[in-house]
Amino acid sequence: MASELTYRGGGTSTAAGAGAGGYSPKPSKPLAWLPRAARYAVAEHRPLFALAGMLIAAAVISIASPSASSSSSTSTSTGGAASSYSNNNNPLARFPVEPAHHRDVATRHFVGGKVPLGLKRKALRVLVTGGAGFVGSHLVDRLLERGDSVIVVDNFFTGRKDNVLHHLNDPNFEMIRHDVVEPILLEVDQIYHLACPASPVHYKYNPIKTIKTNVVGTLNMLGLAKRINARFLLTSTSEVYGDPLQHPQVETYWGNVNPIGVRSCYDEGKRTAETLTMDYHRGANLEVRIARIFNTYGPRMCIDDGRVVSNFVAQALRKEPLTVYGDGKQTRSFQYVSDLVEGLMKLMEGEHVGPFNLGNPGEFTMLELAKVVQDTIDPNARIEFRKNTQDDPHKRKPDISRAKEFLGWEPKIPLREGLPLMVSDFRKRIFGDQDAAATTTGNQQG
Template sequence: MPTRNHYRKTWLVTGGAGFIGSHLCERLLEAGHGVLCVDNYLTGSRDNIAHLLDHPHFEVMRHDVTFPLFVEVDGIYNLACPASPIHYQRDPVQTTKTSVHGAINMLGLAKRLNVPILQASTSEVYGDPEVHPQPEDYWGHVNPIGTRACYDEGKRCAETLFFDYHREHNLEIKVARIFNTYGPRMHPNDGRVVSNFIVQALKGEAITLYGDGEQSRSFCYVDDLVKGLIRLMNTTAETTGPINLGNPGEFTMRELASAVLKETGSSSALVEHPLPADDPRQRQPDIGEAASRLDWRPSVALSDGLVPTVGYFRDLVERGLA
């Protein structure tokens, strides 16, 4: 896998106080780089980066990427956007603006500085897929006017903008399509299935299954995901993506609930609720491109990743923060 020479760079991470962003900031600092973390704290939290604030090469800026940003950096990871249905549907217009205006502003900054930029796209660009597992050349099956469209179509438009900037301005771009990711620092009330199940189990509440619980997802531990993002950024300019990053291990919601009950020691019951509109029935990444181009494969099994994740949420529940 061709890579650039490594030296201390300053990376801009938008959405850097979020779940994935905070882990990315941490890993970049561990690699000896500087990090400028930008977040408006709509869904991110200073608690996620509190342990980094005293690091000599870490800076934090409160900023909304829907407005232009003028800084000097060596590269940009654009992760800014609410990523859970509860959060992105709360203000759908702002969600679309974050994906589209945010992409335009960050691409403009990358063009001015002539630096590489990575877009954190999503498996949601595939919608409710008619192809399984999903390869990067699948164009998707998305409802453009549904309640999830603010996120799905916003991210699809962001990908369009990235490739247009690449073609028109020869800008070095990287596009990662991120599949379901879990781990410590997930927001306890973000409505995602892993955090939902764990918090409900730890509180002894009924675990909410939507539909019949037979819909499937693939769950990637955050450390694996961050390694993939960094490997994609460190490839030479010819590798633009889009590249799927996720764990191809597929689990039904009932299987996930069973794994959570086992790890938490909970006896919570399972309760079925109606399936939300446009909720995908299947989701599994084809990671052949990541394996061949990045030499990347996830290494953390769901059973292993749930251990620190449950530990994180157990602490939040015991402190009354979840």
């Protein structure tokens, strides 16, 4: 039997097979020398698409790079200004501050001033702890007035619902009864942390609770600010200077504080709160601001809170003697509440960490203050001297040169103009309808 295998390696056999209609090799293709993957890519026009994609990417990058470089230069210049301030003036504020939210950058500089034509300021969502208190309620008034949404958190230990009652029907206002010693979760752009009893009568009433509010409460609010990337403002106090050996007090002065005295729950508590705030700033890159508030007066102060202005005004209205502790030569500086609120808002919207002294550099002895109260309310009010309290500072006067330079802020309302406004509020709250009725009867008889 003949073999079925046919030899195809020779030329003669191949030619014969071809002529008889058998096997014929395919003609060679162009670019056959390329690897199979490369031949496939060329056949499918893939290099053309790859080249087009690279050109488009290069165009996008070239368009975007100028804006990136300009923003970088802007942040560098801002950082330079901040570091210049911190290096030359304040060793605590060494880091440049960037805006908390990019969407607010274009509008943040216009707060409190005129907005350029065609630009509208974006409303913020603001948390005010202690917002039902004396200073907090006036701050809430201003924030709502400028169009922000405000959430007040207060446990009403010293705050009063009456202070914010006029906002209850405002859709931009919310109030939560809550103690900052316990955590809370909210979504806001800014946090003004004012929660803490601020008068000796109140913070000495429960010193352990006071220092917990200053330490644990501040920790909770800083943790919230970090979680939601909000800008945080701590309201500290001139009490961090203790009984100062430097006069007037500048922000770089470290103070003379008794760490185990009856006032240390407040003094050292606020000093620790400042420490925590700066640690979050340095360690967590949190945007923070620190204000050291000096004596403040005005409507809505607690009537019997032990602070000298409220004491004198309430005593004079009730026809009681004005109680002066010690020899009456110790000094204080008094700022009207609207001046303080203006300073707090400028600090929050500015680009400097602080701390900043916010107070009125006008200095009064206790006897001089008593004389102003007599002139305003009752010239016949008598003065009664009593033994001075422990750790009571002898002198207290802020140096506000930094606030003037970096915030453009200084108080405008002198004591003799602001005190009558406070007296009117106290008279209404002490005597109520009886006083109003007596005034009406007197007017009719006249």
